[in-house]
Amino acid sequence: MSMTAEMNKDEALRCIEIAERAFSEGNLAKAEKFLSKAERLCPTNKAKELLAKVKSVPSSSDGSHVNSNSNKAQRSGNNDTETRRRHNSGTRNVEPDYTSEQIEAVRKVKKCKDYYEILGVTKTATDSEIKKAYKKLALQLHPDKNRAPGAAEAFKAVGNAAGVLTDAEKRKQYDLYGLNEHHNHGGNANSTRSGYYTSDFGYTRGFQADVSAEELFNMFFGGGFPQQNIYMRSQRRRQQREERENQSSSSALINLLPILLLIGLSMMSSLFISDPIYSLTQSHKYSSKRETNTLKIPYYVKENFYAEYQGSVGRLEESVEEEFINHLKHSCARERTYRDSMMSKARSFGDRELYRKAQNINLPSCDNLQKYLDT
Numbered sequence: 001m002s003m004t005a006e007m008n009k010d011e012a013l014r015c016i017e018i019a020e021r022a023f024s025e026g027n028l029a030k031a032e033k034f035l036s037k038a039e040r041l042c043p044t045n046k047a048k049e050l051l052a053k054v055k056s057v058p059s060s061s062d063g064s065h066v067n068s069n070s071n072k073a074q075r076s077g078n079n080d081t082e083t084r085r086r087h088n089s090g091t092r093n094v095e096p097d098y099t100s101e102q103i104e105a106v107r108k109v110k111k112c113k114d115y116y117e118i119l120g121v122t123k124t125a126t127d128s129e130i131k132k133a134y135k136k137l138a139l140q141l142h143p144d145k146n147r148a149p150g151a152a153e154a155f156k157a158v159g160n161a162a163g164v165l166t167d168a169e170k171r172k173q174y175d176l177y178g179l180n181e182h183h184n185h186g187g188n189a190n191s192t193r194s195g196y197y198t199s200d201f202g203y204t205r206g207f208q209a210d211v212s213a214e215e216l217f218n219m220f221f222g223g224g225f226p227q228q229n230i231y232m233r234s235q236r237r238r239q240q241r242e243e244r245e246n247q248s249s250s251s252a253l254i255n256l257l258p259i260l261l262l263i264g265l266s267m268m269s270s271l272f273i274s275d276p277i278y279s280l281t282q283s284h285k286y287s288s289k290r291e292t293n294t295l296k297i298p299y300y301v302k303e304n305f306y307a308e309y310q311g312s313v314g315r316l317e318e319s320v321e322e323e324f325i326n327h328l329k330h331s332c333a334r335e336r337t338y339r340d341s342m343m344s345k346a347r348s349f350g351d352r353e354l355y356r357k358a359q360n361i362n363l364p365s366c367d368n369l370q371k372y373l374d375t
Contacts, residue, residue: 005042006139007139007142007144007145008041008042009041009042010139010145011041011042011145012037012038012039012041012042012044012047013038014099015034015035015037015038015041015047016034016035016038016044016046016047016050017099018030018034019031019032019033019034019035019038019047019050019054020050022034023050023053023054028054028057031050031054032051032054032055035047035050035051035054036051039051097147098146098147098151099148102140102146102147102148102151103148103149105137105140105141105146105148105154106141106146106148106149106150106151106154107150109137109141109154109157109158110150110153110154112157115160115161115164115165115174116161116165118137118157118158118161119133119134119137119158119161119162119165120133120137121133123175125165127166130162130165130166131162131166131220133162134158134159134161134162134216134220135220135221137158138155138158138159138162138217138220138221141154141155141158142155142217143155155213155217156213158213159212159213159214159216159217160213162216163216275302277301277305277308277309277311277316278290278299278300278301278316278320279299279300279301280298280299280300280320280323280324280327281300282300283300285302286300286301286302287300287302287303288300288301288302288303288305292317292320292321293314293317294317294321295321295324295372295375297320297321297324297372299317299320299324324372325369325372325373328365328368328369328372329369331365332363332365332366332369334365335361335363335364335365335366336363336366338361339358339359339361339363342354342358342361343355343359345358346358
């Protein structure tokens with residue numbers, strides 16, 4: 001039987017109950033109304049027989065049952081409905097839209113202390129037993145069927161209990177820490193006996209399922225309850241989180257690509273660019289001293305110079321002399337610039353002594369350059 005058919009059947013039975021009470025109270029119009037509704041929802045022999053009985057009873061102009069036992073039935077009906085909620089409008093009584101069984105089911109869930117008690121199973125219950133208990137309670141408490149006060153909260157409590165207890169990891173954590181859940185959440189003013197973290201409704205809410213009560217209900221009654229689809233929303237969240245992490249990693253890698261490229265180029269260039277053949281200054285690497293043949297300029301080479309260098313020594317020494325002369329030219333230019341700036345400063349202050357000292361500043365690089373040029 002489908003979920004809709006089962007719900008229609010239960011609703012039809014409820015209408016029959018209301019019709020029976022109305023008949024016993026002498027309210028034939030109301031009895032006939034609810035019996036007709038029961039027939040539309042789910043035809044039954046009981047409804048047909050009672051409807052025929054109602055139609056066969058004579059009625060007064062106001063539609064009430066003419067019977068010597070009316071007052072007695074009325075008193076009995078009043079006593080039976082004392083436990084129900086009534087809204088008065090003048091002298092008219094409005095029938096509550098729920099049964100005593102439905103409100104009792106809500107109360108039973110409300111007074112439960114933990115998820116196992118909500119579902120009516122033991123801590124050793126199997127997964128199938130938990131699902132079976134949930135199906136029974138969910139059909140009783142679904143807001144579309146049960147209009148009793150607190151039914152929606154009770155339905156959520158049942159769904160949350162099933163969602164946690166059918167998840168192996170959550171059930172393990174709940175069994176371990178359920179009694180001390182208020183410690184894990186930093187305590188709460190609503191903590192009640194046994195250390196359970198509860199809502200005003202009374203059911204434990206320390207552990208929450210990954211799906212809503214409606215989603216869980218649809219999984220059970222809307223095309224089966226495959227285990228791999230119970231927590232699709234949490235799986236989607238994990239997948240989205242992993243995708244964001246992967247995107248972050250990719251973005252970080254893209255940002256690092258220019259730096260990595262520069263490092264790679266630097267390493268590659270070091271493989272292709274060899275050390276100079278000589279140096280104008282002595283060092284640990286360039287320790288062997290030589291002199292050019294023309295200007296007698298000292299320069300330094302590696303110890304394996306003769307084995308490594310296969311070119312013309314004459315052209316090499318020309319390069320040494322050219323570099324050395326250019327170095328002297330640059331040094332001479334700096335020395336002259338410094339001397340000229342000191343002379344200009346002395347003239348600005350009118351300081352003859354400073355001017356004389358500026359004129360006598362030595363220019364060693366210029367003197368050395370001149371010596372080699374004259375050679």
